[in-house]
Amino acid sequence: MxxxxxxxxxxxxxxxxxxxxxxxxxxxxxxxxxxxxxxxxxxxxxxxxxxxxxxxxxxxxxxxxxxxxxxxxxxxxxxxxxxxxxxxxxxxxxxxxxxxxxxxxxxxxxxxxxxxxxxxxxxxxxxxxxxxxxxxxxxxxxxxxxxxxxxxxxxxxxxxxxxxxxxxxxxxxxxxxxxxxxxxxxxxxxxxxxxxxxxxxxxxxxxxxxxxxxxxxxxxxxxxxxxxxxxxxxxNPLRLRLKPDTELSYSCTDEGREGVTLCNNIEQHNFGVIRANQMLGWLDDEGLSNLQIIDTEGKNVINKFFTLRDNQLVTKVDLDIFMATKNEVIAKTDCLLYLVPQNFKL
Structure with a gap:
């Protein structure tokens, strides 16, 4: 056009x-x-x-x-x-x-x-x-x-x-x-x-x-x-993003896919409190290296907020999340979700 x-x-x-x-x-x-x-x-x-x-x-x-x-x-x-x-x-x-x-x-x-x-x-x-x-x-x-x-x-x-x-x-x-x-x-x-x-x-x-x-x-x-x-x-929200060229999928179970697989119900967590140790998905052998959270100093702080339990993506601290999406195009080109630590809510 x-x-x-x-x-x-x-x-x-x-x-x-x-x-x-x-x-x-x-x-x-x-x-x-x-x-x-x-x-x-x-x-x-x-x-x-x-x-x-x-x-x-x-x-x-x-x-x-x-x-x-x-x-x-x-x-x-x-x-x-x-x-x-x-x-x-x-x-x-x-x-x-x-x-x-x-x-x-x-x-x-x-x-x-x-x-x-x-x-x-x-x-x-x-x-x-x-x-x-x-x-x-x-x-x-x-x-x-x-x-x-x-x-x-x-x-x-x-x-x-x-x-x-x-x-x-x-x-x-x-x-x-x-x-x-x-x-x-x-x-x-x-x-x-x-x-x-x-x-x-x-x-x-x-x-x-x-x-x-x-x-x-x-x-x-x-x-x-x-x-x-x-x-x-x-x-001060932060964005959880995929690293470039990382595969993304959604599922209710771990199907051993490449890259990052998020839980099918990820959108249900929008503006809900995600407690520490909550599982949000699964990662391949690259683990947290598939993901990035860039802070105001340009540093990847993914390890401050998420950890691995076997190959599960697990929250490390209590979080509020929003704009979590199952729209794969937006998730890949923009971000998977926004997050705010619980102590950053007034």
């Missing part, structure tokens, strides 16, 4: 004709990054919501379309809202809403903040500029988790706004110092937060996104909302 990386489209207060009958028809009607601006009661402030950075994460699209089709002159949001649909090409690729990227594409959420003026990096720059143009009050980037999981948020800083935005959508906040080139990591002069709404295959995830958008649209002051809901905070 040929892509114009300089393209971006704008719609102001679109009517039903432009929004189409459902989110699927709407998705097929847009080409390239698309900005929808909704006029608020207070024209001096704007809040930004982005979605479809990944084409297989549908909750943002579904929830935004549902919200947009319910807006009329009597139900305007408190402030202006700017919605940005970032990668409709990958989302509309057949079968729709199943491709994270185009077959020959890059992960757009690894391209922000880079001084590279072509391709997906150029698209990221255009999206960044579309956000900066409105001097936003907040930026919320809607995603789905790569496996079945409760909803949670991710921020780079612990502050009142991060806690408040989290509480509009969920009650778990991950404070991350990992820098990967994600939209959330950029400086927009305001709080920028990622909401992982849960699995794209779970209807509850779409409801999480919709209810959060509706609250964000209607509230005047969102800076202290977290006082109405306790927010659990997880500090």
């Amino acid at each position: 040929l892509i114009d990386f300089n393209e971006i489209n704008y719609l102001q207060d679109p009517d039903q004709y432009h929004l189409k009958a459902d989110y699927d028809q709407f998705l097929m009607s847009i080409c390239g990054p698309t900005v929808i601006d909704i006029s608020g009661k207070d024209q001096t402030r704007t809040r930004v919501i982005t979605t479809l950075i990944h084409g297989d994460e549908s909750s943002g699209l579904i929830a935004i379309h549902r919200w947009l089709t319910g807006v009329d002159s009597t139900s305007r949001p408190t402030t202006n809202l700017r919605f940005i649909f970032c990668s409709p090409e990958s989302a509309s690729q057949s079968p729709r809403l199943s491709h994270r990227t185009l077959p020959d594409g890059m992960d757009l959420n690894r391209c922000f903040g880079k001084e590279i003026d072509y391709g997906y990096f150029k698209r990221a720059q255009i999206i960044e500029q579309a956000i900066l143009d409105v001097n936003p009050e907040v930026v919320v980037d809607l995603h789905n988790t790569s496996g079945f999981s409760p909803a949670f948020s991710v921020s780079t800083a612990k502050n009142e706004m991060a806690l408040s935005l989290t509480s509009l959508f969920c009650q778990s906040l991950v404070l991350s110092d990992i820098r990967l080139g994600a939209l959330m990591e950029q400086n927009f002069g305001c709080e920028a937060i990622t909401i992982e709404c849960g699995s794209s295959e779970d209807a509850q995830s779409h409801e999480v996104a919709y209810m959060g958008i509706d609250k964000l649209a209607q509230l005047d002051d969102i800076s202290c909302c977290h006082h109405k809901l306790n927010v659990d905070i997880y500090l």
Whole structure:
């Protein structure tokens, strides 16, 4: 598919004709990054919501379309809202809403903040500029988790706004110092937060996104909302990753496969406490050398968190894990899961 990386489209207060009958028809009607601006009661402030950075994460699209089709002159949001649909090409690729990227594409959420003026990096720059143009009050980037999981948020800083935005959508906040080139990591002069709404295959995830958008649209002051809901905070997650060229499989038993075999039920552990000595899978003769956990100093600290029991992969300390996935492509190219030691939870 040929892509114009300089393209971006704008719609102001679109009517039903432009929004189409459902989110699927709407998705097929847009080409390239698309900005929808909704006029608020207070024209001096704007809040930004982005979605479809990944084409297989549908909750943002579904929830935004549902919200947009319910807006009329009597139900305007408190402030202006700017919605940005970032990668409709990958989302509309057949079968729709199943491709994270185009077959020959890059992960757009690894391209922000880079001084590279072509391709997906150029698209990221255009999206960044579309956000900066409105001097936003907040930026919320809607995603789905790569496996079945409760909803949670991710921020780079612990502050009142991060806690408040989290509480509009969920009650778990991950404070991350990992820098990967994600939209959330950029400086927009305001709080920028990622909401992982849960699995794209779970209807509850779409409801999480919709209810959060509706609250964000209607509230005047969102800076202290977290006082109405306790927010659990997880500090400085690490990524469990495969070494390059390591084989990966999933099973309920040890079948003696090459590389790493994770337990079939790995996703059930998301946001659950994994106690020390918990078995998560099996390793071949290379043992822990198949895996890596790189800390902030660039050191592989796999031995701090995992050990071997015969050929079983076993936790060494109590852990909280999230984003554990059975999506083999994501597990191989990104990570198997994120982890936080139990004493790093507030």
